[in-house]
Amino acid sequence: MHRTLPVLLLALVPALASAQATDAARALAQDAVIVDTHIDAPGMLMDGWKDLGEEAEGREFDYPKAHAGGLDVAFMSIYTSPRQDDEGNAWQAANEMIDAVEALAQRHPDKFALLRSPGDVDTLRKGDRVLLPLGMENGAPLVDDLANVQFFFDRGVRYITLAHSAPNRIADSSYAVERKWHGLSPFGRKVVAEMNRLGIMVDVSHISDESAAEAIKLSTVPVIASHSAFRHFTPDFERNISDELAKAIADKGGVVQVPFGTAFVNPESAADTQAHFRAINDFNKRNAELKAAGEPLQDRAAFEKDWEESHPARQTPIEAVLDQIDYGVKLIGIDHIGIGSDFDGVDGELPDGLRTTADFPNLVAGLQARGYKDEDIAKILGGNLLRTWAAIEAGAAH
Template identity: 75%
Template sequence: MRLRATLAIAVSIAASLPVHADDAAPQRARDLAQDAIIVDTHIDAPGILSETWADLGVAAPDREFDYPRAREGGLDVAFMSIYTSAREDDQGRARQSAHAQIDSVEALVQRHPDKFAILTSPRDVERLRAGGRVLLPLGMENGAPLVDDLSQVQAFFNRGIRYITLAHSAANRISDSSYAAERKWNGLSPFGRDVVAEMNRLGIMVDVSHVSDAAAAQAIELSTVPVIASHSAFRHFTPGFERNISDELAKAVAAKGGVVQVPFGIAFVSPQAASDMQAHFRARAEFDKRNAELAAAGKPTQDRKAFEEAWERDHPVPQTPIEAVLDQIDYGVQLIGIDHVGLGSDFDGVGGELADGLRSVADFPNLVAGLQARGYSDGDIRKILGGNLLRAWGEIEAGAQAR
């Protein structure tokens, strides 16, 4: 999810933190974070690299992901989000943008082969992370770069893409979006059904984050292997917010053997934040509609930048404690079981609007400490940190090889 400062949200939530954002996590938590395999299925570094270059092999304090902090936090497998917007899709630029972002990740690895490696199979994790490398598998956020050409699934597989989020903020040629009022396909398009089958054939994870409920249900039913939600919180906490996963769909993901990966963004884990974000989408749609009407009538249009600035001023981002993320994990474990919950932070994708204590990839020990304080065993914490995702990925890969 690429959530800019324009998606500011209101009302603070008070709660005590098991780990304060400015305190070091206990040694026991830091030790487990370093020893466990931590997998984060959603980091938006590639898009930021395309807009403002930085060398992520050294400290990059204006970012949330870089090598030194990844090592500090114990992060081993960082899925790089190859994100393209609905606007890029409309302008015919999505495929070019996706390839350019993949190029940027490859360049980072080539610049620092001692620090990073591209990961294309869970079987290679132990071998490639030797020496302290952070592994960078690729996930495509929005299937728009496929356009309507099924052969592009293979082409992007060859470039390293290992999951595809079928849609993003608007319907594309594959699927309806959870955000858009328009339901173009009432779920998946005929082409989208072919895309799911081709992803299964190749071993690309089907990602149902961002898509409409109908599209998610159809994708889960069609898939012959597990599916994932790469960065979706539970809708139980945010009623009416379709972007978060419903209990029914979460159970379907788990029944298929998949994993729901919990994000750290305030807009997903705070009920008020989610409500305000939906209100912002509605207000922006009305603003655009009014401007279109004014333009058609030959009248001056209103300033979009002024509208966004006013929204931000009137809806300050709430401070949200790490407890909100821990509550999400607790709920998921109770709902679908310890084997089906993981982490998809959305670092570098939500404009810094993150829960306290989870501000960068250095902060995974804080999450570990919170889970330990809530009574999770180290074995179960290892599952949440990455074991569940690697297990599901392995099953998806094996399913492809079996055909």
Template identity: 65%
Template sequence: MRFPFVFGLTLSMAAVPALAATNEAAHRLAQDSIIVDTHIDAPGELMSHWDDLGVATPGKEFDYPRARQGGLAIGFMSIYTSPDQDNAGTAWQSANTQIDAVEAMVGRHPDKFAKLTSPADVARQRQGGKVLLALGMENGAPIGDDLSQLAAFHKRGVRYITLAHSANNRISDSSYALQKKWGGLSPFGEKVVAEMNRLGIMVDVSHLSDDSIRDVLAATDVPVIASHSGMRHFTPGFERNISDELAKAVAAEGGVVQLVFGTGFIDAKAASDLQASFQAEADFDRENAALVAAGKPARSKDDFEKAWKDAHPMPVTHIAAVLDQIDYAVKLIGVDHVGIGSDFDGVSGNLPVELKSVADYPNLVAGLQARGHSDADIRKILGGNLLRVWTAVEKAATAR
């Protein structure tokens, strides 16, 4: 996930109360479970500033030492491309370059990382304390109009695709788009879903409009995932988060909703500000176009974005907001259909105080234990449910 301009980092750590030490039982369960985080934006961050993530990298939220500290077993590296890259025809190039970056991480540190392409390989590849890196493509733009690119990216290791991002594309309408193009999936998008089913690539419905999610569920033969979504119950009117109705529908088909940590998804004011920013930006662009058409100088987009951020500071959030989302989802759709997709490195540091990096999964475990979740259920939430869905999608593909 990449947030639009509205989300500048404004929280003051000086104002944050100290976090109590996580108990030993939580650390032990985090290390003993198979934690699967389905959305970490490390590859895109490497494109803007390279770092060796095999060693401690304080400026990033994912690196090997903290992943081991937090108990992360499998991190889906997000291969993100923007609508602008789609429009410019550079999304394919960017996606392949990011995949190269992930493979370079593995090649540079074969004792620390391994690239994961099948849930059947988890136990073998984890030996020796390795953190496994799987690939999820955020935005289907890199395939362009060419259905055969799905097989090419599957060969490169992509195992889920978020069909659209912050704008409508050839495949699907976006939840963020003020005006929808297709009224759901496009005709090409229906073919994309069918081909993903055939290949064994999980369909990800995060970022999609409600009608698009309904169309995906009608078209797919296998369970789907929402790789990094919040529950709309907590952010009324924010289409980017999944509604109760659609969460139930995803679960009814055997799928899983991976709950996100980012403040913009778990705090009602932050989500409302983001929703309002779309309209404000559209109004600004329209007014600027009118100025240019009249022969007058355009206003500065940078100045507009700074003014918006200054007027809409990001609220401080705590881990309780994430735990509330998990509790609600478990009650609504059942513990077998809930997981985690943090959005680390994708939300400009706008995260709960106690969930700032991949080192902090034990804090989540401790919170779930304190709220009465059994260790068996916590294991499902941490990764067991996602692995079940991935296995089902892979099995259906090989049976075709």
């Protein structure tokens, strides 16, 4: 399944495979600026408020864990689903999540601060604060009103993932069977131009290859993939980025942010994830047919329960993430790789040694063990993303 022999062997002995943080790794994690471009904490806050300023049991991100791991900049994912888009409440849901992040920062001004510009990182992180910029996962809250790009910029959104798991008014999804636009929609082209004008990062994670290629080509500034692994390891999984698109991002000065979720970095888990979305598509079609015929609908909860029982989580070593980083560095260069964990967004399906934001020193230790220089590790941890964000911000000024 395109996994190297050493990783296959390590998968058999995960206890030995997980990188263990050394004093040097912990020191670098605290000294470097760590930027994680994708943490799904806001969605968790909407499911039931948990004070992330304190230890939050069962959560992968909270202040104590982030502080222990050296995390400085944690992009809060403002995620809305295709269902919310269809039901017409994506705009409201996005605003409620932004409200929740603002409330978190207001409750703990000594622990958190909202971040709107890369130029403010050094000042705002003093006092061991964790900084909270916003990334909108799915452009559905824009609805079909271009003025909403400015609206959400004013609310603090600094990247927009153009679509998620279904085509929307902007772009096609990598997961969906249907390809509505075969690139960007006419509205989507205007959205990209407006994002460039304002200084919002264009994020091509989740969207189809055709949509990503057009977005990269049209953007006048660098673009990012906020949480995309490399398709080299998962050749039939379009959700991960192709070599061609990764090179196009790098050629434009952007970054590919490697996620940690096993659905992206474990080939078997990626196949399960792709099959799940295909099965959901079939399930929805079947229910539409049943509804049209006036017959009882199939139960979605029962479908999901059966799926989870027949597709258990797969144990994955931290080396799977390290292999992704290695491959990306060799493909597009050390200046174009970063991290976008997807913590709190993958139902706990994470590699050994990378279970929470406290575990960043384990990643650092793994990179050090593979011979990376500390200055290059610092680029991967956050320097590359901050450079790209600054370039996009500067492009907006012009």
